[in-house]
Amino acid sequence: xxxxxxxxxxxxxxxxxxxxxxxxxxxxxxxxxxxxxxxxxxxxxxxxxxxxxxxxxxxxxxxxxxxxxxxxxxxxxxxxxxxxxxxxxxxxxxxxxxxxxxxxxxxxxxxxxxxxxxxxxxxxxxxxxxxxxxxxxxxxxxxxxxxxxxxxxxxxxxxxxxxxxxxxxxxxxxxxxxxxxxxxxxxxxxxxxxxxxxxxxxxxxxxxxxxxxxxxxxxxxxxxxxxxxxxxxxxxxxxxxxxxxxxxxxxxxxxxxxxxxxxxxxxxxxxxxxxxxxxxxxxxxxxxxxxxxxxxxxxxxxxxxxxxxxxxxxxxxxxxxxxxxxxxx
Amino acid sequence: xxxxxxxxxxxxxxxxxxxxxxxxxxxxxxxxxxxxxxxxxxxxxxxxxxxxxxxxxxxxxxxxxxxxxxxxxxxxxxxxxxxxxxxxxxxxxxxxxxxxxxxxxxxxxxxxxxxxxxxxxxxxxxxxxxxxxxxxxxxxxxxxxxxxxxxxxxxxxxxxxxxxxxxxxxxxxxxxxxxxxxxxxxxxxxxxxxxxxxxxxxxxxxxxxxxxxxxxxxxxxxxxxxxxxxxxxxxxxxxxxxxxxxxxxxxxxxxxxxxxxxxxxxxxxxxxxxxxxxxxxxxxxxxxxxxxxxxxxxxxxxxxxxxxxxxxxxxxxxxxxxxxxxxxxxxxxxxxxxxxxxxxxxxxxxxxxxxxxxxxxxxxxxxxxxxxxxxxxxxxxxxxxxxxxx
Numbered sequence: 001x002x003x004x005x006x007x008x009x010x011x012x013x014x015x016x017x018x019x020x021x022x023x024x025x026x027x028x029x030x031x032x033x034x035x036x037x038x039x040x041x042x043x044x045x046x047x048x049x050x051x052x053x054x055x056x057x058x059x060x061x062x063x064x065x066x067x068x069x070x071x072x073x074x075x076x077x078x079x080x081x082x083x084x085x086x087x088x089x090x091x092x093x094x095x096x097x098x099x100x101x102x103x104x105x106x107x108x109x110x111x112x113x114x115x116x117x118x119x120x121x122x123x124x125x126x127x128x129x130x131x132x133x134x135x136x137x138x139x140x141x142x143x144x145x146x147x148x149x150x151x152x153x154x155x156x157x158x159x160x161x162x163x164x165x166x167x168x169x170x171x172x173x174x175x176x177x178x179x180x181x182x183x184x185x186x187x188x189x190x191x192x193x194x195x196x197x198x199x200x201x202x203x204x205x206x207x208x209x210x211x212x213x214x215x216x217x218x219x220x221x222x223x224x225x226x227x228x229x230x231x232x233x234x235x236x237x238x239x240x241x242x243x244x245x246x247x248x249x250x251x252x253x254x255x256x257x258x259x260x261x262x263x264x265x266x267x268x269x270x271x272x273x274x275x276x277x278x279x280x281x282x283x284x285x286x287x288x289x290x291x292x293x294x295x296x297x298x299x300x301x302x303x304x305x306x307x308x309x310x311x312x313x314x315x316x317x318x319x320x321x322x323x324x325x326x327x328x329x
Numbered sequence: 330x331x332x333x334x335x336x337x338x339x340x341x342x343x344x345x346x347x348x349x350x351x352x353x354x355x356x357x358x359x360x361x362x363x364x365x366x367x368x369x370x371x372x373x374x375x376x377x378x379x380x381x382x383x384x385x386x387x388x389x390x391x392x393x394x395x396x397x398x399x400x401x402x403x404x405x406x407x408x409x410x411x412x413x414x415x416x417x418x419x420x421x422x423x424x425x426x427x428x429x430x431x432x433x434x435x436x437x438x439x440x441x442x443x444x445x446x447x448x449x450x451x452x453x454x455x456x457x458x459x460x461x462x463x464x465x466x467x468x469x470x471x472x473x474x475x476x477x478x479x480x481x482x483x484x485x486x487x488x489x490x491x492x493x494x495x496x497x498x499x500x501x502x503x504x505x506x507x508x509x510x511x512x513x514x515x516x517x518x519x520x521x522x523x524x525x526x527x528x529x530x531x532x533x534x535x536x537x538x539x540x541x542x543x544x545x546x547x548x549x550x551x552x553x554x555x556x557x558x559x560x561x562x563x564x565x566x567x568x569x570x571x572x573x574x575x576x577x578x579x580x581x582x583x584x585x586x587x588x589x590x591x592x593x594x595x596x597x598x599x600x601x602x603x604x605x606x607x608x609x610x611x612x613x614x615x616x617x618x619x620x621x622x623x624x625x626x627x628x629x630x631x632x633x634x635x636x637x638x639x640x641x642x643x644x645x646x647x648x649x650x651x652x653x654x655x656x657x658x659x660x661x662x663x664x665x666x667x668x669x670x671x672x673x674x675x676x677x678x679x680x681x682x683x684x685x686x687x688x689x690x691x692x693x694x695x696x697x698x699x700x701x702x703x704x705x706x707x708x709x710x711x712x713x714x715x716x717x718x719x
Contacts, residue, residue: 027544064612067616069612069615069616092618093618096616096617096618097618099616100616101612101613101616103609103612103613104609105609108608108609108610109609109610109612109613110610110613111610111614111628111631111632112610112632113631113632122614122617122619123617123618126617126618126619126623127617127618169613172613172617176617
């Protein structure tokens with residue numbers, strides 16, 4: 001359905017991740033948060049798929065669910081040709097080297113009690129039979145690759161700046177030569193000058209090692225810079241998935257339009273002419289999404305069928321998929 | 330997969346990766362966690378002093394055979410409830426010259442004709458010279474090395490020296506206090522180690538796995554903390570067979586005390602696990618394929634060792650007091666084992682308190698100073714436990 005061009009490295013179909021809500025004395029299940037509710041996409045080998053959306057729309061959960069950090073509610077996930085959607089956690093261990101993750105908060109993602117060397121070496125301890133010397137050499141190579149001085153290997157993470165810590169996190173993710181890396185807002189916690197450095201580093205590493213990224217971010221300009229294709233999420237669902245140029249120049253879904261109109265325009269002359277679409281109301285609770293289209297409560301172009309039936313995802317233009325009744329025939 | 334879209338505002342011609350410069354900083358020594366804890370701890374004078382006090386008491390407990398002037402079982406039937414003697418520094422010899430000689434004065438005994446009660450007074454004429462490293466009662470150091478040297482004692486082994494007085498059988502109080510330190514101090518340590526193991530393991534399981542494991546452990550903790558401790562101890566202690574050796578009783582009492590004391594530690598550990606298991610670095614470890622054991626022991630526990638240490642230090646005095654209380658009530662350790670609680674039990678009646686107050690004062694002082702020292706030390710450790718805060 002969503003295939004376009006080269007072979008997909010990651011194939012996600014109808015992924016659902018519902019978190020149960022327990023309440024009361026006996027911790028009975030009283031409902032569930034539908035953080036990810038039927039998401040399908042492909043990530044092609046060597047491309048960067050941007051995943052954007054506002055806070056709480058489920059993009060981070062989606063990224064973590066794809067890596068099977070959660071036991072997913074339903075759906076299929078295939079990475080590098082292997083189905084991992086329903087594989088029990090212990091058996092996932094063999095698959096771990098293929099898929100890695102770069103975290104949002106470089107402070108929290110590094111164990112404060114371990115040295116940089118120990119942090120980067122850990123995946124090697126777990127998955128390889130290299131000797132200590134070989135491991136240390138590999139750590140040195142990884143530190144070179146991410147632009148860290150080898151001399152700092154014996155230091156603790158708190159001695160580094162945010163950008164440097166993120167480099168450590170990237171080096172750890174690279175240790176096992178993964179094919180697929182989920183970047184979960186890797187630049188959100190960094191200041192702007194460092195953001196550019198880290199994004200450029202990610203791009204260089206992609207070229208050097210042939211990596212495939214799922215790049216989760218709420219920074220639309222950064223996604224425009226790095227992504228090959230972009231998926232827009234709203235309330236647990238992908239509402240639009242399109243090649244970068246098409247999405248930014250001609251967004252189809254009303255939510256994408258509103259989202260893109262919120263990107264600040266650096267040129268003041270253009271900024272005054274810019275038409276800003278301001279959505280009314282709040283995002284509905286993911287534990288109780290509205291009937292029909294999830295966006296119907298806030299959509300400026302809502303039509304009666306939106307409140308009745310959930311829209312299907314269709315390919316409106318080549319490579320551009322939209323889930324909206326406005327584009328049904 | 331490089332994209333050079335014309336509309337991309339980002340400048341592409343800059344160097345992609347700015348290499349970190351080789352600064353002089355790479356030669357600077359980096360203080361590890363424990364060094365930072367120590368530096369912070371050292372600033373707390375009270376805690377530091379308390380640490381020395383505890384160090385001293387454990388030293389006494391370790392070398393009690395050598396430090397004690399005699400053996401705790403040596404009774405002097407003629408010297409019951411004898412008062413403490415004072416150490417004198419100078420004596421006058423036959424020629425009337427004052428010279429330096431450590432000594433104590435012997436006792437002069439008078440018997441009350443009506444009550445037949447003996448009372449002792451210091452007899453300046455009866456001088457008992459004392460010295461260091463003297464030969465005395467033979468003992469086995471740590472039950473292994475036969476020795477007969479004592480740190481301090483009368484030069485003539487047949488003389489009596491009772492610096493802290495004697496009890497109702499005429500046994501030397503100082504000796505018994507020193508031997509009591511071994512039992513009382515170690516019961517705290519052994520008890521804390523076993524409750525540390527139970528508390529950490531159950532707390533870790535409860536916090537890490539959550540769900541029904543957590544539910545079960547938490548309810549268990551609630552049930553145990555809801556039990557009134559004294560009647561429970563009474564019940565347990567009453568169930569100990571009378572035929573058991575004092576050593577067996579000692580271990581079982583330790584076990585009873587620690588079985589009830591692990592709950593607060595388990596809660597503490599659980600709380601830390603609950604917050605740490607969602608940390609990104611734990612997720613990262615799972616992503617690297619670390620086993621559950623590795624995640625728990627290598628990633629989570631090291632982050633709370635300092636806290637566990639502080640909590641443990643605060644738990645030791647509870648153990649010591651519990652043992653003392655049990656023995657005082659006569660349901661804990663029993664003679665011939667000597668502990669501070671056993672010593673206090675001897676000082677239970679009003680007759681003792683009025684006529685031989687030293688039997689009450691010295692064991693109480695020992696318990697109070699050790700408990701206070703542990704509390705100050707534990708407070709200091711807790712404050713210093715997280716060197717990266719503030």
